[in-house]
Amino acid sequence: MEFSVSALHELESKVENLSDTISAKLRCGKLQDLTSDLFKHKSVTKELLTTIVLQMGTLICDSKMVLRSACEKIDEQKSDLIQTKNELIKCKSVKLEAVKETVQSEMKSFSDVVKSKSVSSGLSPAKIKMAVHSAMRDEDRAKNFIIFGAEEELECEEEEMSDKDLVKDIFGIVKGGDERSIIKCERVGVKKSTDAKRPIKVTVKDAETVRDVLSKAKILKSFQSPGYNFEFCNLFLSPDRSLEERISRQNLVKEMKDMIKKDPNKKYYIRNNRVCVAEKPTA
Template sequence: MMTALQDFQLDDVSNGEFSFCNVSQVITASECVFRDMHKELNLGDFTRIRQSHFNKRTVPKEKLAEWLETVCHILDSFSIPLLKNAMSNMDSIKKRVDDLQEEKINDQKEIIQLKDKIIEKKSDELNEVASTVKTEMKSFSTIVKNCPATLTKKTIEAAVKSACDKDDRSKNIIIYGIEESSDEVLRDKVENVLQEINEKPVVRDCVRVGFQRSGDHRPRPVKFSLSNSDHVAQVLRSANRLHTKEGYKSVYICPDRTVQERRSYKILLDQLKEKRNSEPNRTHYIRNSRIVSSDMNSSLSG
């Protein structure tokens, strides 16, 4: 092996496989050649090599031939194959990029087709709903025209309004007995009450109900909404725990009832009070809009 190549070792790259290790070896080989040149020419800087230095009589032709042979060996056996391999890789990368771009275009076309299908399906559903509403409205009109005198149009409309109102109220809760102040943050107060019964739903639209009359220091009820009726039912099931908490004995959690439902519930409360006075040895409570009574021993055992 040539003298200038004795200080380094180069792996065979005749197969054309690119490797960062090969690149590092080529760089090291080049530096070895330059170091040998600078040593022979007595130079301290790589950039100071000039043609005049090689014309010095102190540099024998054998040394110049060795350097030239070494550089040609590096270029021919290592640098050029690696450059060719890099160019081949670039072609491969370009082809892969082209394939990905084509794949992206096809995916976008497929997404557009899916969106068109969704729009078409929604249009069909809207047409179906419109047709159903139209049919139901005709049926409703026919019922109203043909209904007996006792079932008037006004009665039916009131029933429909009541059903819609009940659905709207199914997500609401009323709390009675929360202390009222001018600078209050209702959401915080409601969440504090719910935390006492280990419930943490997302509370929305907190508001005091009714007008505050002068001289009336009773706190107005607080109405708030939850995301769905299932959360409301869960809170109402846990509401009884509140009466065991210190400072909350006069606070009550109730569903958002209509005027008629409140009147009916007040009648039930009056009846419950009478039951408890007339039959103090039994347990009385309201369940499913009616009063239920049981023996204390049986309720305790249950």
């Protein structure tokens, strides 16, 4: 008898019938009330006990067959389940690898973009591509910094100097970064008037150089500029921010100016995308 739902019901019915038969023959209400004294009754003959034992033997054999078949079925289902799980894992790995290869073809470093993040199968190729381009722009901006306030026509000792010469001098003054890491210097925007001072975007080899230079840029505020046709203290160095970041920064600056007007006796500064305040040191 193989394991099945109908086989279990059939086996249950046989057990129930045999239980009722034994209870009736031995004159006990239910099988749980069976005691050794009931076997001493005159009606309990050898033939009756033989019949009961034979029926129980048949039932035990049927039960063993069903139980053995059930164990085999369960083991088989467990094996199928494990195989299915392995196939799902393999299929998921193949899909993730395919997405990874697609992303790597669009950017320099996949790991920098999807760090501690999973790729959702619900993302469309267009959204993935948009995310990749956005990550690439963020990665590129991290290697840039902006110089504000530099004259369009730079001079030192009455000789013309290029924007790159200016950047090299800044590197030397703040002693931050290696000037050999400078890749490109270019003015941003269209020159609209002779008085305009377009920002200079500086691109270097790595983001660490940018962080190093910006962290020491305050040195320019106290640097004397003999021989130059501009003052280094009038230059302002900034990260290369996205449009959203620039708008957020402008709002923070406006908020800080409003706070200064209300209480000029405190020192205000922007840190971690919020306006911070500190008491000015007393004389």
